[in-house]
Amino acid sequence: MKRALLALLLSCVAMADIYKHVDAEGRVTYSNVPMKGAKRIDMSGLPGSIPAPRSGGSSSGGSRASANPSPADFPKVDSATQRSRDLNRRQLLQDEMASEQRLLEQARTELSKATPERAAKLRDDMMHSEKNIEMLQKEINRIK
Structure with missing residues (x-):
């Protein structure tokens, strides 16, 4: 779910601010919402990047582009x-x-020789990775 936010953010033509947070257990979370301890990722140097539009528009966030046509001065690509x-x-x-997938495979390998306490955390990590893989695959499939 956490990395699903990254996938959703990347689906936008114009990039907004993206923040990377690493928790105490080493899990990485990407979000468009700043959080304590998160670092802003500078994506301006990526090929094909354009500046994020200034907030202040009347976008509700839930509508598709066809329902809300772009303004005449919106950058064309x-x-x-x-x-x-x-x-x-x-x-x-x-x-x-x-x-x-590497993290998931590593957790599966470690699970066979883990203590019961460690096994619970590994199962949680595996579930987290499986959800991330599912969301990433969905986002990859959306790309033309």
């Missing part, structure tokens, strides 16, 4: 640039999925 952005986004999501 040519298809080659969008294709490049989609490829970059797909690669980022695939890299994140590979990382989650």
